[in-house]
Amino acid sequence: MASRLLREAELPVLAEGNAEERAAVLARAGLTQILAEIEAGRYLEQTIIRSQLDDILILMRASGKARRFLEYWTLRFELSNLKAILRAKLSGRPIADVRKELIDLGFLASLPVEDLLQTEDIGELLRRLETTHYADIVRFARRAFEAQPRLFELDAALDRRFYHGLVELARQNEKKLGTGFRSLVEMLIDRINLVWLLRYRFLYRLPPSQVYYLLVPSHYRISSGVLRELSVIDRFEDVLAALPQPYRGWLAEAGSVYEVYTILEGRAVRNARAVLRSTAPGFARAFAYLTLREHDLKLVRAALKGHAIGLDAHTIRQAMGLEVLRHMPLLEAA
Amino acid sequence: MFKPLSMQHVSLWVLNSDAPQASLLLATYGIFTPEKSQAWERDLPETPGDRYAEVFAEAKARLNKILEHYGPTPLAGKEIEFEDAAALPAGPDAPTLDELQEWNAWLGELWNVASRCEEEKRRINEALEHNASLLSSLEHFRKLDIDLAWLARPKRFLQTRIGIVPVANLARLSEALELSGFVLEVFDTQDGRAYAVAAGPVGRAGEIRGAMDAAGWQEMTLEPELLAHPEKAREALLKASENLRAEAETSESRHRATLGDVDAKLRDIRKGLALAEPYVRISAETLRARGGLALITGWIPQREVERLRQALDTRLKDRYVLQLRPPFKSELDAVPSAVRYPDWLGPFADLVRNYGIPRYGEFDPTWLFAISFVLMFGMMFGDIGQGLVIAAVGLFLRGKAKRFRSLFIGAGLSATAFGFAYGSLFGFETVVEPLWVSPLHDPERMLLAAVWWGVGFITVTQLLTIYNRLASGMVARALFDAAGVAGLLLYLGAAAGVYGLATDGEFGVTAALLAGAGLAAILAWNWAENRGGAAERLLTVIIETFESVIGFFSNTLSFMRVAAFSINHVALALAVFTIADSLGTTGRWITLVIGNLVILGLEGAIVAIQVLRLEYYEGFSRFYSGSGRAFQPLVLHRQRHLKT
Numbered sequence: 001m002a003s004r005l006l007r008e009a010e011l012p013v014l015a016e017g018n019a020e021e022r023a024a025v026l027a028r029a030g031l032t033q034i035l036a037e038i039e040a041g042r043y044l045e046q047t048i049i050r051s052q053l054d055d056i057l058i059l060m061r062a063s064g065k066a067r068r069f070l071e072y073w074t075l076r077f078e079l080s081n082l083k084a085i086l087r088a089k090l091s092g093r094p095i096a097d098v099r100k101e102l103i104d105l106g107f108l109a110s111l112p113v114e115d116l117l118q119t120e121d122i123g124e125l126l127r128r129l130e131t132t133h134y135a136d137i138v139r140f141a142r143r144a145f146e147a148q149p150r151l152f153e154l155d156a157a158l159d160r161r162f163y164h165g166l167v168e169l170a171r172q173n174e175k176k177l178g179t180g181f182r183s184l185v186e187m188l189i190d191r192i193n194l195v196w197l198l199r200y201r202f203l204y205r206l207p208p209s210q211v212y213y214l215l216v217p218s219h220y221r222i223s224s225g226v227l228r229e230l231s232v233i234d235r236f237e238d239v240l241a242a243l244p245q246p247y248r249g250w251l252a253e254a255g256s257v258y259e260v261y262t263i264l265e266g267r268a269v270r271n272a273r274a275v276l277r278s279t280a281p282g283f284a285r286a287f288a289y290l291t292l293r294e295h296d297l298k299l300v301r302a303a304l305k306g307h308a309i310g311l312d313a314h315t316i317r318q319a320m321g322l323e324v325l326r327h328m329p330l331l332e333a334a
Numbered sequence: 335m336f337k338p339l340s341m342q343h344v345s346l347w348v349l350n351s352d353a354p355q356a357s358l359l360l361a362t363y364g365i366f367t368p369e370k371s372q373a374w375e376r377d378l379p380e381t382p383g384d385r386y387a388e389v390f391a392e393a394k395a396r397l398n399k400i401l402e403h404y405g406p407t408p409l410a411g412k413e414i415e416f417e418d419a420a421a422l423p424a425g426p427d428a429p430t431l432d433e434l435q436e437w438n439a440w441l442g443e444l445w446n447v448a449s450r451c452e453e454e455k456r457r458i459n460e461a462l463e464h465n466a467s468l469l470s471s472l473e474h475f476r477k478l479d480i481d482l483a484w485l486a487r488p489k490r491f492l493q494t495r496i497g498i499v500p501v502a503n504l505a506r507l508s509e510a511l512e513l514s515g516f517v518l519e520v521f522d523t524q525d526g527r528a529y530a531v532a533a534g535p536v537g538r539a540g541e542i543r544g545a546m547d548a549a550g551w552q553e554m555t556l557e558p559e560l561l562a563h564p565e566k567a568r569e570a571l572l573k574a575s576e577n578l579r580a581e582a583e584t585s586e587s588r589h590r591a592t593l594g595d596v597d598a599k600l601r602d603i604r605k606g607l608a609l610a611e612p613y614v615r616i617s618a619e620t621l622r623a624r625g626g627l628a629l630i631t632g633w634i635p636q637r638e639v640e641r642l643r644q645a646l647d648t649r650l651k652d653r654y655v656l657q658l659r660p661p662f663k664s665e666l667d668a669v670p671s672a673v674r675y676p677d678w679l680g681p682f683a684d685l686v687r688n689y690g691i692p693r694y695g696e697f698d699p700t701w702l703f704a705i706s707f708v709l710m711f712g713m714m715f716g717d718i719g720q721g722l723v724i725a726a727v728g729l730f731l732r733g734k735a736k737r738f739r740s741l742f743i744g745a746g747l748s749a750t751a752f753g754f755a756y757g758s759l760f761g762f763e764t765v766v767e768p769l770w771v772s773p774l775h776d777p778e779r780m781l782l783a784a785v786w787w788g789v790g791f792i793t794v795t796q797l798l799t800i801y802n803r804l805a806s807g808m809v810a811r812a813l814f815d816a817a818g819v820a821g822l823l824l825y826l827g828a829a830a831g832v833y834g835l836a837t838d839g840e841f842g843v844t845a846a847l848l849a850g851a852g853l854a855a856i857l858a859w860n861w862a863e864n865r866g867g868a869a870e871r872l873l874t875v876i877i878e879t880f881e882s883v884i885g886f887f888s889n890t891l892s893f894m895r896v897a898a899f900s901i902n903h904v905a906l907a908l909a910v911f912t913i914a915d916s917l918g919t920t921g922r923w924i925t926l927v928i929g930n931l932v933i934l935g936l937e938g939a940i941v942a943i944q945v946l947r948l949e950y951y952e953g954f955s956r957f958y959s960g961s962g963r964a965f966q967p968l969v970l971h972r973q974r975h976l977k978t
Contacts, residue, residue: 096388118395120442124449127456136500140550157548210544213510224509232513 004030006296014303016313048297049077049103059286066283069169077103078111079162086151089122156214163216180280184287186220187271191264193222198257208232262321269295337698338671340636345657350382353628354428354613359649361612361968365638367670368620371631378624383617386431390614393438394607396445403448429606437603451589458582465575471529472567495532496554503549504528514541608971635672669694672965678740689950690960695805697798699958707945712748714899714941719760720934721749760930761907774904780897788893789829796822799957814859816882824852825886889952899941906933
């Protein structure tokens with residue numbers, strides 16, 4: 001499977017090549033199906049997630065006891081379904097439109113999606129959700145929602161709970177799956193926490209106590225203790241300067257949340273490639289593959305969308321994050 | 335009887351406006367299964383039923399929610415009643431889109447009322463829960479060594495908040511509040527909830543609100559004065575709870591009264607939605623259209639064609655075109671298999687289906703299975719008394735288990751018949767004279783009989799394989815393959831030769847010629863079928879042919895278990911008798927009864943499993959693909975509760 005990952009030289013082809021060249025790259029990466037499904041009128045996001053799910057299902061069969069971790073990993077897609085339904089109820093979008101965008105999780109699904117879709121308004125939807133395993137979150141978020149009808153608190157609580165669960169599961173498997181696996185989850189959680197912190201603090205202007213509460217409890221390099229200290233800092237640059245190494249070094253030049261995200265993602269890709277090439281336990285390498293494949297699919301999505309709406313090559317490269325990483329030795333090393 | 339019904343491919347052209355009625359008609363008769371026609375997708379780009387399906391789904395969801403909300407009502411328990419449309423072509427009309435929309439709007443209004451009621455209920459329940467926790471927390475306040483009334487009153491520099499928070503969120507919230515200069519002090523915990531006071535500088539309440547909301551902080555909303563007088567607070571809270579309960583009752587009876595007025599209409603709508611459902615399914619699975627003309631495609635049993643035509647003539651007059659054709663050879667694998675059995679064959683059909691559904695045109699082994707299953711069970715479990723008990727159990731089966739009556743009675747009577755043949759009655763071997771053989775006294779004869787039964791069984795399965803291959807047009811494979819005529823010649827020749835050796839001491843020329851011809855044909859066929867270099871090809875041919883010969887041999891020996899279990903059955907009875915004879919009269923009879931019950935339950939189950947194993951692995955795996963698709967006709971649902 002690893003041979004299907006995108007190669008360094010193929011990224012500019014996706015951004016700048018013609019349709020035939022792009023199709024050749026996708027064919028080599030085993031993604032021909034994506035083009036076929038887009039032609040058949042299916043949503044690009046759905047098609048891409050379907051492709052990810054197919055990979056996960058294959059790896060799940062060979063994952064033994066770590067299977068639970070992969071099952072949990074797929075809940076992200078259910079979460080995105082749930083958020084799409086919540087948004088649709090708030091904006092009054094027709095059910096048929098939303099249904100088209102939802103991802104069919106098959107036997108992995110745990111939410112009664114059709115019932116949720118058929119609710120009449122957000123109040124009924126929240127009531128229905130209270131009968132699912134999201135009840136605890138919904139009950140708290142409802143009060144905030146009733147005071148101010150916006151979805152931020154609910155969205156943030158859902159995300160936080162998901163990643164908190166992921167950290168707990170990863171912690172249980174860390175010894176067995178070795179440092180390679182730990183490094184993959186560490187880079188993921190550190191990136192999420194740092195990006196959320198910067199976004200909440202400097203874009204949404206939330207108070208430190210709320211910012212800290214909404215972050216994922218972590219025992220990794222950017223630990224909960226570090227996050228507490230970072231939450232009270234008032235300037236973007238000062239937050240980056242207060243980060244532990246190697247993050248401080250990596251992000252010294254970053255000027256925006258987007259750049260922080262892209263650089264950290266680039267570093268995570270580099271680390272995942274190292275784990276994939278290493279002699280780490282099979283599951284760690286499988287998770288590294290999933291991380292890389294997800295990144296590849298993200299680049300493919302950016303490129304295809306860019307071409308579909310007629311963007312120029314430079315803008316597509318920007319959307320793919322290639323411009324930010326151009327002067328960094330991330331991709332060569334990978 | 336021995337293979338699925340002959341099918342016809344249907345292309346039914348109707349006006350778009352007639353499509354709901356045509357769908358209803360097809361469902362009423364339960365003889366049509368829809369199937370998408372890929373060939374027409376490009377030429378017929380429209381899907382005219384989309385809006386109808388959308389409104390239907392919304393209306394059905396609303397109806398279900400309403401029924402669920404109002405709980406068991408006379409309406410929810412009743413089946414939908416229809417006129418006997420199967421006998422009378424002029425059945426009910428399918429609802430139009432306008433009618434569906436009107437019902438949907440009405441259901442929407444009704445659900446709005448019900449939803450408000452649910453919201454009210456939720457609010458009241460939450461308030462009641464809150465009051466209950468306040469009541470219980472009054473006790474906890476006593477543990478605080480400070481004046482609560484003072485604590486709750488606004489102060490100049492210090493603000494304090496008293497509340498409840500889930501224990502799981504406590505540590506994180508405490509850390510978060512510290513960032514805004516607040517201290518969280520827990521004074522008690524109960525049932526996973528912590529009772530706490532948050533204290534911090536005045537003017538920073540806004541900063542901590544977000545964190546507190548996210549942590550599920552529930553503010554104590556009691557008046558400061560009440561906090562100072564717990565008894566007064568208790569009274570006030572009890573009164574408030576009483577009022578809330580009264581409010582809930584009023585709300586409940588008001589909504590029940592609403593249902594009284596709408597009962598009849600809900601019943602009509604429920605029936606109407608059931609009549610609309612076939613069109614929704616047809617829309618989802620096959621319907622395509624262009625310029626007002628719609629096409630419905632699918633399959634129908636040949637013998638139902640005339641009935642369908644008559645029904646269409648009656649309902650649609652000349653506003654339809656019905657095109658029929660037999661299945662193409664290329665689509666045989668996709669043609670659904672419709673099989674009909676008498677009721678008593680039901681449990682045997684279930685066991686066959688457990689293995690697989692007959693492919694269209696394939697031999698349906700249900701009858702053969704029923705006969706051989708019953709016979710083999712009897713052979714392995716031959717006992718007059720125990721057989722009659724099994725048959726009697728079958729007679730007394732009730733409820734859902736009644737379906738298995740014929741299986742029990744058949745197996746029981748067969749065991750009884752073989753019980754007479756073996757001379758066994760509840761394990762007593764001397765009460766009834768054996769009509770044929772006592773297994774324990776002549777095991778060799780039993781084993782030989784079992785092997786010959788196996789030879790017969792395998793010969794039949796081989797013949798069926800040949801039939802299935804000829805039916806699928808695989809003539810060469812039916813003639814020369816190891817599972818075809820060549821294999822049969824080899825097998826019968828070898829069996830006759832072995833019999834000759836055992837009886838006359840000679841293999842016999844005819845037997846040798848038969849077996850030799852079969853073997854030569856198989857070798858030649860395998861040579862022709864394999865590709866590659868000569869050495870590789872030769873090796874493959876030898877191995878494959880050897881495997882076939884060994885297969886025949888081992889499959890036949892596998893039937894020795896039929897004799898083994900019949901001997902085992904007697905041996906088990908002997909063991910019971912040995913224990914029983916060592917006891918006194920009462921103990922002896924109790925042991926015999928319990929022993930017989932154990933044999934019936936335990937050995938009966940084991941024998942049934944062994945018979946199934948022989949059927950599946952020595953029988954079905956040779957000739958039955960079971961890869962067919964069940965014919966699932968479009969039907970008019972008469973379910974008790976509509977499900978989304």
